[in-house]
Amino acid sequence: MWNMNDITHLEYKSQYVYHxxxxxxxxxxIDFSPYLKRGKVFQPLATPAFFQQARIEGGTIAWxxxxxxxxxxxxxxxxxxxxERELSDKT
Structure with a gap:
């Protein structure tokens, strides 16, 4: 179950990736490139300059x-x- 955690920091890394x-x-x-194929509303994000305009709004990432x-x-x-990392560290 989700504990209502909010994003507190957002940093553009490269192409379609934000930390x-x-x-x-x-x-x-997080690589957001898979979202670019999810309909017209996401199409503007394919433009790098627009993608980089993300901000924190309401505890999440928004454009x-x-x-x-x-x-x-x-x-x-x-x-x-x-x-997954914890499991691989144990093996």
Whole structure:
């Protein structure tokens, strides 16, 4: 279950990647390029200059055209990768 964690830090890294940090310290680089194929509302993000205009709004990442990604979706991506790393470290 999601604990209502908010993004507190957002840093553009490269192409379609942002480093995001949540209020509990969970963090990860997220590649947003898969979202570019999810319909017309995401098409402006394909322009690098527009993609780089992301900001934190309502505890999640958002762009000037109103596009945002649910924070629980991003948090789960971060936690999933963290769990995979823990498993690989143990083997």
């Amino acid at each position: 995001i940090v949540f209020d509990d310290g969970t963090e990860r680089d 000037p055209n109103g596009v945002d990604i649910a924070p629980e979706t991003l948090y789960e991506q971060c936690k999933h990768v963290s769990a």
